[in-house]
Amino acid sequence: MSDFRRLPMGVDPYKPNSARIYNYMLGGKDYYEADREYAERVLKVAPDSKALARISRRFLLAGVKMAAEAGVRQFIDIGAGIPFSPSVHEVARKIDPSARVVSIDFDPVVFAHATVSSSPGDTPMLADLRQPDTIIDRLAAEGLIDFEQPVAFLIVGVLHFIMDDEHPAEIIAQLRAVMAPGSHLILTHASSDSDSNFIRQAMSATRGSSAILALRSRAEIASYVAGFDIVDPGLAPIQDWLDGDSPTTRVEILGCICRKP
Numbered sequence: 273m274s275d276f277r278r279l280p281m282g283v284d285p286y287k288p289n290s291a292r293i294y295n296y297m298l299g300g301k302d303y304y305e306a307d308r309e310y311a312e313r314v315l316k317v318a319p320d321s322k323a324l325a326r327i328s329r330r331f332l333l334a335g336v337k338m339a340a341e342a343g344v345r346q347f348i349d350i351g352a353g354i355p356f357s358p359s360v361h362e363v364a365r366k367i368d369p370s371a372r373v374v375s376i377d378f379d380p381v382v383f384a385h386a387t388v389s390s391s392p393g394d395t396p397m398l399a400d401l402r403q404p405d406t407i408i409d410r411l412a413a414e415g416l417i418d419f420e421q422p423v424a425f426l427i428v429g430v431l432h433f434i435m436d437d438e439h440p441a442e443i444i445a446q447l448r449a450v451m452a453p454g455s456h457l458i459l460t461h462a463s464s465d466s467d468s469n470f471i472r473q474a475m476s477a478t479r480g481s482s483a484i485l486a487l488r489s490r491a492e493i494a495s496y497v498a499g500f501d502i503v504d505p506g507l508a509p510i511q512d513w514l515d516g517d518s519p520t521t522r523v524e525i526l527g528c529i530c531r532k533p
């Protein structure tokens with residue numbers, strides 16, 4: 273558990289924070305008692321949450337490895353969360369030490385932690401996926417990303433928190449428009465085919481919070497990645513992308529790794 277003596281400026285240890293709760297689910301150390309208590313309440317309602325967090329992380333890193341092996345050297349991790357090892361940066365740089373990562377999150381708590389622990393080649397940025405133009409402009413203007421070369425956008429565990437009136441399809445289309453051929457999109461999204469009892473419980477538990485889920489159908493999620501070539505096994509439960517020892521869960525998280533032709 274985090275030491276109060278190392279508390280990043282502006283971080284409130286007494287108020288539960290979604291990024292620190294996720295860190296707890298992953299088995300990290302950057303959380304406080306308030307986060308642990310909240311996470312344990314979530315696990316009583318949705319006991320799959322810890323397993324899903326870890327499976328999602330494995331899927332993310334598998335996508336990074338695949339993109340790096342395909343020649344991508346620039347990675348934009350949106351919704352990066354509190355730094356956790358093995359990181360996107362570590363996996364990408366194992367393939368090529370010149371790989372660069374921009375770790376983007378809209379949460380000031382995440383930014384505070386990332387700023388304290390950032391390393392060369394991994395740049396934290398405080399920004400919001402719901403403002404893709406701002407992200408694209410900053411990445412180019414600050415010399416962090418060369419959009420003339422292939423990039424990998426990592427959007428794992430984020431898009432199902434974007435409501436319909438925040439236009440998730442248009443967000444992905446704007447990102448796709450600036451991606452050079454050979455670029456990759458690594459994406460996950462919670463499916464409306466999840467267990468119906470879980471859906472009712474989750475909606476009840478998150479009502480009025482900032483963690484409301486927008487569950488969507490496989491067809492709608494697939495429409496977001498139209499125009500990309502999707503790597504096998506396609507848009508599928510993230511367990512199907514891994515080595516076969518991942519447990520089934522009440523929540524179906526669909527994932528895909530896509531390449532821009």
